[in-house]
Amino acid sequence: MSDVDRLLEEAGARWRESQPDPPIIDFSTLVLPARARYGWWHAALVVAAVAVVGGVVVVGGGRLGLNTTPANGAPPAVTLAGDRVQGTGIVVIDPSGQARLCIPEGVRLRNYPPGAEPPPTCSPIAVPLQGLDPSRLPGRRERDGVVYSGRVTVKGVWTGDVVVVETVAEAEPDQQQAAPLSCLEPAEGWPRLPADGDLEAALARVAEIVAEAPDVYAGYWTVPSPDGKTRVLVVGTVRSVDDARAAVASAYPYGTCVVAAKFSLRELQDAADALARPDRTWQTELDLELNRVRVRMAVVDEDARRTLVSYPQASAVPLIARFAE
Amino acid sequence: MAQRAKTTSSSTPNEFEEWVRPHLPAIARLAARLAPAADRDDVIQEAIVRAWVKRTLFDPRRGSAAAWLLAITADQARKARGRTDRTLRVVDAPTRVASIDDRIDVEHAVSRLPPRQRLAVDSFYFAGLSVSETAAVMRCSEGTVKSTLSDARGRLRRLIGDRDE
Numbered sequence: 001m002s003d004v005d006r007l008l009e010e011a012g013a014r015w016r017e018s019q020p021d022p023p024i025i026d027f028s029t030l031v032l033p034a035r036a037r038y039g040w041w042h043a044a045l046v047v048a049a050v051a052v053v054g055g056v057v058v059v060g061g062g063r064l065g066l067n068t069t070p071a072n073g074a075p076p077a078v079t080l081a082g083d084r085v086q087g088t089g090i091v092v093i094d095p096s097g098q099a100r101l102c103i104p105e106g107v108r109l110r111n112y113p114p115g116a117e118p119p120p121t122c123s124p125i126a127v128p129l130q131g132l133d134p135s136r137l138p139g140r141r142e143r144d145g146v147v148y149s150g151r152v153t154v155k156g157v158w159t160g161d162v163v164v165v166e167t168v169a170e171a172e173p174d175q176q177q178a179a180p181l182s183c184l185e186p187a188e189g190w191p192r193l194p195a196d197g198d199l200e201a202a203l204a205r206v207a208e209i210v211a212e213a214p215d216v217y218a219g220y221w222t223v224p225s226p227d228g229k230t231r232v233l234v235v236g237t238v239r240s241v242d243d244a245r246a247a248v249a250s251a252y253p254y255g256t257c258v259v260a261a262k263f264s265l266r267e268l269q270d271a272a273d274a275l276a277r278p279d280r281t282w283q284t285e286l287d288l289e290l291n292r293v294r295v296r297m298a299v300v301d302e303d304a305r306r307t308l309v310s311y312p313q314a315s316a317v318p319l320i321a322r323f324a325e
Numbered sequence: 326m327a328q329r330a331k332t333t334s335s336s337t338p339n340e341f342e343e344w345v346r347p348h349l350p351a352i353a354r355l356a357a358r359l360a361p362a363a364d365r366d367d368v369i370q371e372a373i374v375r376a377w378v379k380r381t382l383f384d385p386r387r388g389s390a391a392a393w394l395l396a397i398t399a400d401q402a403r404k405a406r407g408r409t410d411r412t413l414r415v416v417d418a419p420t421r422v423a424s425i426d427d428r429i430d431v432e433h434a435v436s437r438l439p440p441r442q443r444l445a446v447d448s449f450y451f452a453g454l455s456v457s458e459t460a461a462v463m464r465c466s467e468g469t470v471k472s473t474l475s476d477a478r479g480r481l482r483r484l485i486g487d488r489d490e
Contacts, residue, residue: 022353
């Protein structure tokens with residue numbers, strides 16, 4: 001061990017000793033994260049995850065959103081007073097008795113002893129509920145005067161201000177589906193992935209290529225090969241597929257599938273920035289695989305529809321939406 | 326997809342908790358080390374949320390759960406540091422007093438390393454990560470980590486020596 005090595009070891013050990021214990025996390029509210037905007041690199045990696053789970057984020061209308069706001073640029077359906085609606089999230093009833101269906105505010109994370117964590121907090125994406133029977137709330141828990149549920153699906157009638165509850169049921173598990181690979185498999189099959197370090201380095205090169213040309217590319221993500229034995233890198237481009245394929249192949253010499261996209265990464269990010277509201281009643285995230293910006297909100301009203309019409313790259317993902325009986 | 330869900334082994338919050346909990350100490354140390362001016366718990370929270378969202382992308386063939394989670398933590402720490410850097414830019418840096426012990430000497434010297442070398446040193450020596458975990462954080466190979474650490478030690482030797490002269 002060299003002198004510097006020893007100094008570093010000792011300094012590191014002292015520093016670690018000075019650190020507080022890791023926080024105790026209440027994972028029970030880990031249902032849907034509140035998401036902020038991402039940089040290019042982050043968008044490419046993180047949002048790909050959203051895409052890979054089939055556009056179905058855990059709560060609050062991933063599927064509802066896709067059902068109600070087509071990803072083909074058509075305007076989203078407005079939810080009107082009197083519509084029968086459903087939504088998935090958590091129910092929080094505050095000490096005054098006000099019940100809300102909401103997307104929780106991320107995970108709670110503070111140094112609370114197990115079982116003594118505070119109740120969950122609703123994010124600004126929430127709708128008031130009326131006529132709810134708190135005693136029959138699935139996964140009901142109570143703390144500090146706040147009653148709250150696990151992940152539930154609420155059905156009822158939208159009055160324009162509140163949902164008059166008809167049923168509350170435990171939400172169905174997520175349905176995770178990867179979109180099929182759109183490229184033909186090479187005759188020799190999709191290549192196996194290399195060792196970790198090589199793969200990370202190659203992905204970093206791809207990230208750099210994409211980040212440097214956000215007007216050309218629409219991001220990248222990975223999907224499993226049809227046989228499930230490897231993964232294929234998919235890169236979207238709004239320009240020449242052949243040019244993009246050549247550029248990416250030099251950086252990532254493994255299984256690659258370059259696809260044509262309608263919207264560039266810059267167009268997606270610009271829309272995400274423009275549509276995200278500072279009060280977080282609208283939250284945006286990029287869905288690279290669908291080549292869309294997903295806009296989370298409580299409900300699609302006429303104002304929302306008018307706004308979103310100007311952004312064909314955006315799809316509303318409302319907490320509550322009409323449903324077909 | 327079924328295979329991916331199986332390898333993630335964290336399709337519910339409870340399963341995810343079981344999967345993440347053993348790695349929390351290292352996650353906490355890395356968050357504190359890489360974003361010292363930020364709220365450590367905020368960084369951890371962001372990392373946990375990101376990991377939850379990305380959990381279907383975890384592939385054990387590409388590395389351990391710890392390495393995967395630590396790489397996400399490092400990303401969040403970088404973002405947090407960017408935010409605090411912007412905030413701190415308008416604040417005068419405190420005048421640095423003379424070092425009084427080795428720890429301050431070493432910490433001061435580490436702070437003068439180039440970013441990649443500092444990241445390697447912070448991750449390996451201070452956060453206490455393994456070489457493979459440090460490689461995940463740095464998004465490079467283990468060999469690159471070793472050579473970066475070697476370069477960092479060489480530079481530190483000169484920096485600490487300079488201070489002594």
